[in-house]
Amino acid sequence: MTQDKLQFQIPSGVSKWTNIGMGIGLAALIGGWFVDHTEHHQYWWANILINGFFFFAISLGAMFFYALQYATEAAWSAMVKRVFEAMFQFIPVGVGIVLLVVLAGQFHINHLYHWMDPELHDVNSPAYDEIIANKKPYLSAWFFWLRMLAYAGVFIYFSRKFREWSMQEDTEGGTILHYMQYRKSAVFLVFFAVFSSTMSWDVLMSIDTHWYSTMYGWYIFSGMWVTTMIFATLSIVWMKNLGYFQNLNDSHIHDLGKWIFAISMLWSYLWFCQYMLIWYSDIPEEVTYFKERYEHYMGMMWTIFFVNFVVPFYVLLSRDAKRNTKYLTRVGVIIFVSHFFDLYLAVIPGTNHGHETFTYWFEFGLFIGFLGLFVRMFTTALTKANLIPVKHPFLEESEHHSI
Amino acid sequence: MANKVFHVMYDDDQKLMDGARALVAKGIRVKDVFSPFPVHGLDPVIGVKRTRLAIASFMYASTGTALAILGTWYFMIHDWPMNIGGKPSFSWIENAPAFVPIIFEFSVFCGAHGMVLTYLLRNGTLPGMPASNPDPRTTDDKFVMEITTEQNGGMSESDIEALINTTDVYELSIKNY
Missing domain, CATH: 3.30.70 (Alpha-Beta Plaits)
Structure with missing residues (x-):
């Protein structure tokens, strides 16, 4: 076994391009505010929520995958675990952006969350809405904010602790820290199982307050997971091409490809289940969600579904394609962007009802800006630790991974 | 020799x-x-x-997909159109979401069964076939x-x-x- 390089050097291009990206993002952010003529700058806020949640979801998905590897004692991924670790260093920033948008909603600076309007719960008010008033126990300000703080606290706590233990293991070695991470990962997964669902209800599903779906949490979660796996795969392939991870072989790439393929199918399955059940039963309180999308976003909705399902299915079905980084990265980029628009379609119809104008430069500009920020934080976090967890008990097995 | x-x-x-x-x-x-x-x-x-079992399986599953599409069209639209849950349209495509679970299940059924039978046949391990391994300890x-x-x-x-x-x-x- 050749010794892998331990210290990651950020290639000079990355600083330049992420600066340019963040500059574009900032310009889009400022320009978008002035161009957006929707009430309360609704469209502007909605786009910040989409981008904030999308990149927060990537980092949260990375922490979920990281914990999953420990809890299931998976060895093949031990070599690349620092990549996932660097990805979830974004969690505090992501949580901050999402909280900022929600907080602005609470103070009625934006009106993304219809139910935050107290008039709706007042029986004597002309705006009284019985369905929303009945959801008061769950969607009341104190309980909502209690949940929000619980998410923020738990996610930030675990992201800090996992990193700390992992760094400590590099110097101390042994298996005590490993088994502690194993147990704590299981604890985190219990939190994650509940919070990933309730968080997607709170932050995304409550936008369409009159509507609910029991599939929603899973559907958002699977979208989150697949974007995480794509980002991880793309960056691992990129780093291997730069000369890092020399011991990473085809089998690792194959496994990453399998994850992208499998979770794409999970997403398609959940998307279609949610759609089909609502379409079939055809009852008024359920169809509102798809009716809104049918009216203004029909082409986009079906394009997203078919791209995210058909492209990975037919291209990545064969073993050779999963081992071929060319196929993997191209399919990855396509469905990465497509999953971004999936989230776009989760937020925009309920907040703007087709009154917005898609300007291209604003939406893509903001996306590029957030991507620049994410990549910058990711690469910086990579430099701060050994690229290979040198004293991980499974490292040897990971280096000999062969399937 | x-x-x-x-x-x-x-x-x-x-x-x-x-x-x-x-x-x-x-x-x-x-x-x-x-x-x-x-x-x-x-x-x-x-x-x-390299085994070509995966290719065979893909072909069996595709056959299943085609048969299921043909079947749902023939049974539910062409031969005896049915009104289920107020969806009486005489068109396969407008009823397609309802048929997707059947198409999916039948594709999996054909892919899996075809693959197992092909595997057993090619290995000579169908029930009743003589064992070809030289030593039972294997x-x-x-x-x-x-x-x-x-x-x-x-x-x-x-x-x-x-x-x-x-x-x-x-x-x-x-x-x-």
Whole structure:
């Protein structure tokens, strides 16, 4: 076994391009505010929520995958675990952006969350809405904010602790820290199982307050997971091409490809289940969600579904394609962007009802800006630790991974 | 000179792998390996061609998809149109979401059954077929590598035997065939 390089050097291009990206993002952010003529700058806020949640979801998905590897004692991924670790260093920033948008909603600076309007719960008010008033126990300000703080606290706590233990293991070695991470990962997964669902209800599903779906949490979660796996795969392939991870072989790439393929199918399955059940039963309180999308976003909705399902299915079905980084990265980029628009379609119809104008430069500009920020934080976090967890008990097995 | 077959037995999959690598490196052709479970990474070492089972499975599943589409169209639209849940449109495409679960299940059914039958048939392990493994212990915890003099024309019997004995052999039997 050749010794892998331990210290990651950020290639000079990355600083330049992420600066340019963040500059574009900032310009889009400022320009978008002035161009957006929707009430309360609704469209502007909605786009910040989409981008904030999308990149927060990537980092949260990375922490979920990281914990999953420990809890299931998976060895093949031990070599690349620092990549996932660097990805979830974004969690505090992501949580901050999402909280900022929600907080602005609470103070009625934006009106993304219809139910935050107290008039709706007042029986004597002309705006009284019985369905929303009945959801008061769950969607009341104190309980909502209690949940929000619980998410923020738990996610930030675990992201800090996992990193700390992992760094400590590099110097101390042994298996005590490993088994502690194993147990704590299981604890985190219990939190994650509940919070990933309730968080997607709170932050995304409550936008369409009159509507609910029991599939929603899973559907958002699977979208989150697949974007995480794509980002991880793309960056691992990129780093291997730069000369890092020399011991990473085809089998690792194959496994990453399998994850992208499998979770794409999970997403398609959940998307279609949610759609089909609502379409079939055809009852008024359920169809509102798809009716809104049918009216203004029909082409986009079906394009997203078919791209995210058909492209990975037919291209990545064969073993050779999963081992071929060319196929993997191209399919990855396509469905990465497509999953971004999936989230776009989760937020925009309920907040703007087709009154917005898609300007291209604003939406893509903001996306590029957030991507620049994410990549910058990711690469910086990579430099701060050994690229290979040198004293991980499974490292040897990971280096000999062969399937 | 009668053709001879060597049945080289190992008691560990790693010893088998090391043995196979060593023998193949010395130019010996391995005819087959019998093992109680799949040994990962052995196929390319002994030069077994990649299986086409996956392609066959894809074709069976595609057949299933096509049959299910044809079936749902014929039963539910063409032959006897049914009004279920107020959806009486006489069109397959407008009812397609309702048929997707059937199409999916039938594709999986055809893909899986076709693959299993093909696998058993190609391996000669359909129920009632005679066993072809040289030693019943290969179904328990031993691994047998089969080498024939016929496939290794360039080497004498004693050369092969000497090479085999350099590996970590558990038991070696030489038979005429």
